[in-house]
Amino acid sequence: MTALFAIPSKGRLKDDCLALLERAGLKVAPPPERAYETHIPALPGLRVVLIPASEIAERLARGDFHAGITGEDVLRERMGSLDGADDHVSRLVIGANGPERVKRLGFGPARLVVAAPESWLDAARMSDLADIALEIRARQQRPLRVATKYVRLTRAFFARHMIADYRIAFSTGATEAAPASGLADVIVDITTSGATLRDNRLAILEDGQILASEACLFLGPKTSPVWRDGRPEIDRLIAALT
């Protein structure tokens, strides 16, 4: 009888995750060198897998794991779902037959936002961006360009704001530099303090917050065959964390 529980393998998220588990009485045994799997002595029957946060989202969505801790932003991007993003209910299934958010854990805060150049004095709200997209099409015979790695959430959010004529310039790093470098006109990216955006002379649109994200405990879809096993261990994990 084993249950699979994935946590981030590096950085601040990993440290915060280990600290949270320890506070809950579930200290994680340090993994042997170069290994990506370990266990929690207080919770036998639970295998702890250490992988990058975005992989946790992918593998949870596929149903490979019973549970995992990752950011709501990457999980929602994987599911392409903004449904219930403004809800403050705790438990919520994200996307069709997707993972279930069981608890917000209070660390790893990040806002996914739409930001435009400060020099675009006329860009205050999403409706302005819709008009500017029309202007760029008419005056420059090209679409508005949006740099982001959050392709699916950007599409869902822009559709909600009736913006259709734009292209996504896929950007995995230093997205905030895209308007100045000419890769794109505006960006959709994660921010915590907003300082990096300000340094790059970008301003968040008033109604341009797509998602307020933090690290959450998720359960994989219950239709997955992994759930033939491991339910008692996961129940104990949830009880300890909630």
Add this chain to the structure above:
Amino acid sequence: MSVALDAARQAASAVFAGALYAPVEPPIVAPAEIFLERLGERFRRLTSFFEDGTGEEKCLRPEITIPVCRIALAAGYDGATHLKLRYAGPVFRLAEDGAGALTESAQVGAEFLGGREAAKAEAEIVVLGLSALAACGIARPRVVLGDAGAFGELVRGLGLEARQQAHLMRLFEAHGSALAEHLPPEGARAELTPLDADLALADTLARLEAGGLVLTGGRTPEDVAARLADRAGRASAEAIPAAARAAIAAFFGLKARLAEAGDTLARFFAAHGIASQAPQRLAALAAELAAAGAAEDAIVFDAGVHAPLGYYTGLEFRVDDATGYALAGGGRYDTLIRELGGPDTPAVGVALFLDAIAERAP
């Protein structure tokens, strides 16, 4: 393609062929701009645009009327005579929720270009659509028709400022008869006053200079200033007076049996002191449909009928099954061919939604 869907396609195509509509096969992939410039905002959101390997912007066609007109023009159609064309093939649309799901659905349709007797051409297309549905085994379909031109006549006749008229037309294109939900609450004060263009430019230049800001994205200070002035103007554009709101709500509430549609619309426009050609158009169409033997009790007028395609100029109609599910739709598009670079030519067409029909066919 399912058996039922294929059967419906063949049955409908046979009806169009019997009426001497010539088959065309417009391309499925088209340059993006031909749709971007013609389709309404709401429909544009449903269109799947992409860049091909050379960076050229393309799309999967979200509808087939525009590609059919382009084929006619490419073949040298000059509008001097009429031209009757039919097609069968897929359209591709993204889900409304923006999540990116792309669906392919099958349509057959007929386009009547250059019919100079408007009501006759419209009646022919409506009857053709009904005959094609009958051939697919659809019992008792119901036609709901309206007139896209009538709303424009109403808006022009309400004594509103030009920018208010433009704003209402934009809302109509995006939201149809639900447009009132997108007006700010009555009595909301315009917080911005219209801004003079020169003042806006001076202000823009001063703020860019003071902030040490460099414009990116190929936009000029003139672009930014024009939009700032426009945004200020928009706030006053949205302040539609109560009397005009009431007239618009009353207009969208108009419903009548086809035989009374012209009179109903005429009474409405007379009561508001507005000149309109729409009542005459509808009365003429009703007479032609009666002459063509269309079952009169199966056709109703509803002023709220509007598809978000952005090119309809007059008659618009939808054919529903008994439960109100749309099986076909069409209308008049008298400016589209000219906008595509062709002659000034009236046109009207109909499309059957084969997936919906196949689900309901016996």
